[in-house]
Each structure stands twice: as C-alpha cells, then as structure tokens.
Amino acid sequence: MKKILIVAPAWVGDAIMAQPLYRRLAARYPAVQIDVYAPAWTRPVHARMPEIHATIDNPFAHGSLRLLQRAGEGRRLRAQGYDQAIVLPNSFKSALVPWFAGIRTRTGWAREGRSLIMNDTRVLDPVALPQMVERFAALAQDANQPLQRPVEHPQLKVDDASRQAALNKLQLTADRPIVACCPGAEYGPAKRWPAVHFAALARMRMAMGEQVWLFGSKKDDEIASEIAALAPGAVNLCGQTSLAEAIDLMSLARVVVANDSGLMHVAAALDRPLVAIYGSSSPGFTPPLSHRAEIVTLDLDCSPCFERVCPLGHMNCLNQLEAPLANKAIEKLLLLGAHT
Incomplete structure (x- = not known):
C-alpha cells in the first residue's frame, strides 16, 4: 500500500481546493x-x-521557523513509513518536516530554493496553470505531464446526524428557506462587502419569507452585529458555531452570499447555489469551484488591486x-435551479 503525506495549506479555502488532488x-x-x-x-x-485517512496537526504558525521543533516532528513522522510527501504551500519551511x-x-513546486531539500520539484508555468486548484491537482501526476482536464x-x-445536532444546539429550524450570508474575509476590509448592503439584501430576502443566517468567526461578529441591527430578524451565528457546525448548517442553505473567503469555498464544495462578491480580489486565481455560482463584481478600472485596504481610500x-x-x-440562480 502506498502511503502519502500531504503538507496542506493553512487557509480553509486553500485546504478545500486541495481536495481534487486527493481524489486523483x-x-x-x-x-x-x-x-x-x-x-x-x-x-x-x-x-x-x-479520501483522507488521518489528519496530523501541524503545530507551526505562519512565519515560524522553529528548526529544532521541525526536526523533532520529522523524526516523529519517520516511523510512519511514508513513501511520498506532497508539499502544497510554497515556502521553504513547509518542506522541512518531510x-x-x-x-x-518529496514533491512540490520549485520555490524559495527548496529544491535543495526536495527531490521531485516541478517548474510552474503560471499561464498553463492559472488557478490554484489546477496547481494542486497537477501534483498527482508525474513531472512534465500536461494537466488532465477538467479538474x-x-x-x-x-x-445528517451532525447537521441535526447543530440545529438542536442553536435552536434553529429549517422550516423556511435559508439564505446564508458570510460577511467576513480574513484577508482584509477591501474584500468585505459593506454591512449596509448585506443588511439591505437580508431585508429583501426576509420580506419574501426566507430566513437569513449570518456565518463567520468571532472576528466577524462586529460586522454581523451591524447587519443584524440593520436587518431585524437576521440570525447572527458569527462566533456561535464551530467551523464543523458552520459547514453542516450551511449545507441547508437555499442560497449562500459570500465574500471571497474560506466560507465561499465551503459553500461551493457543498454545492449550494452561491453568489460570490468580489472587490479587491479576482476570481481568476481562486474562483468559486461550482457550476452553481454567480460572481458579482463591478470590474472597475482600479480593481482588482489585491490590497487588504483600499489604496485609494474609497x-x-x-x-x-x-x-x-x-x-x-x-x-x-434560483430560476436556473427550478429548470434543472
């Protein structure tokens, strides 16, 4: 039996985009x-x-070298007898434990001079592989092979039992259609649709008899509280659920509205109809990977700028x-769903 260790990304959205690699x-x-x-x-x-047999916790924070501790982690994993490691992050540090x-x-893209410690490095052609999911999936193949498409x-x-447990814990019901709104974006405010707009949308949908649930971490509670205050009846779940519970509850949504964020990729991977809102970022590199997604963006001359905070101030x-x-x-999306 072949045993493969995947050094996975730290961001939730990136972790989801690695799943086609595992399937391949x-x-x-x-x-x-x-x-x-x-x-x-x-x-x-x-x-x-x-596809995943086991998850092993990576204890190293972003930017942390801790060379002796990484050596210790490597010695601990040596006993598992892995045949191959595939390193998805591009940093030199991420290749040290394997x-x-x-x-x-030890397989991965040739970055940061890590060919010194990896023996199956690939040279990336960003034109041939413009999307992150493609770059991950290509590592399932031998070197120098063109990517097998579609990904x-x-x-x-x-x-189902976990989903029901989450409903019971939070005293929620799915007796009316649910609109899941994800107002956060870990990267920065230039990726966050303003609370006033989320609230206006929530009022529109609730007037049609739908429920609106707001999803996110404790860090998103401030913007979610603002939305809930402007749209009475919207349920603020930010910081009230674990990530596991959020995934299970979002699977019940009739439609999801999300910024370019980890939860956007969660919604896509759950095959929920998805409205993905883009501001400073672009769907070219990390789009919502779903046939049931609508991208909403204004395509202004100044965007995408890929900045955390708007450099022009507006x-x-x-x-x-x-x-x-x-x-x-x-x-x-709902009309398309009615005809499929």
Missing part, C-alpha cells in the same frame, strides 16, 4: 493511504473529505456594488 491520488493508487499534515483549525474540512522525516519522494470540483460530505469596488445586484444574482 485515490484514483491513481487504489490502495493508497492519504494522511494530511495541517493546522488543527482545518480538521473539520478534512474530516469531510472521504525532509527531516526522510520521506523517499473536478471539491466536494465536502455532510453527516473602496468603490464594494461600496458601489449595491444589494439589488446581488439579489438579481440570487434570483438567476
């Missing part, structure tokens, strides 16, 4: 054991990927993107 490895090696080395907070995502573990084949969309599996790319545009996208 499972198809290529029918008896493969795929273990994922990843930060603990991504466990709920990996737990919903049936090297210290003495894993025979499958990520898929997360949800357990954030017109999101301030001028008002609720009726997102609502129109919702109606388009």
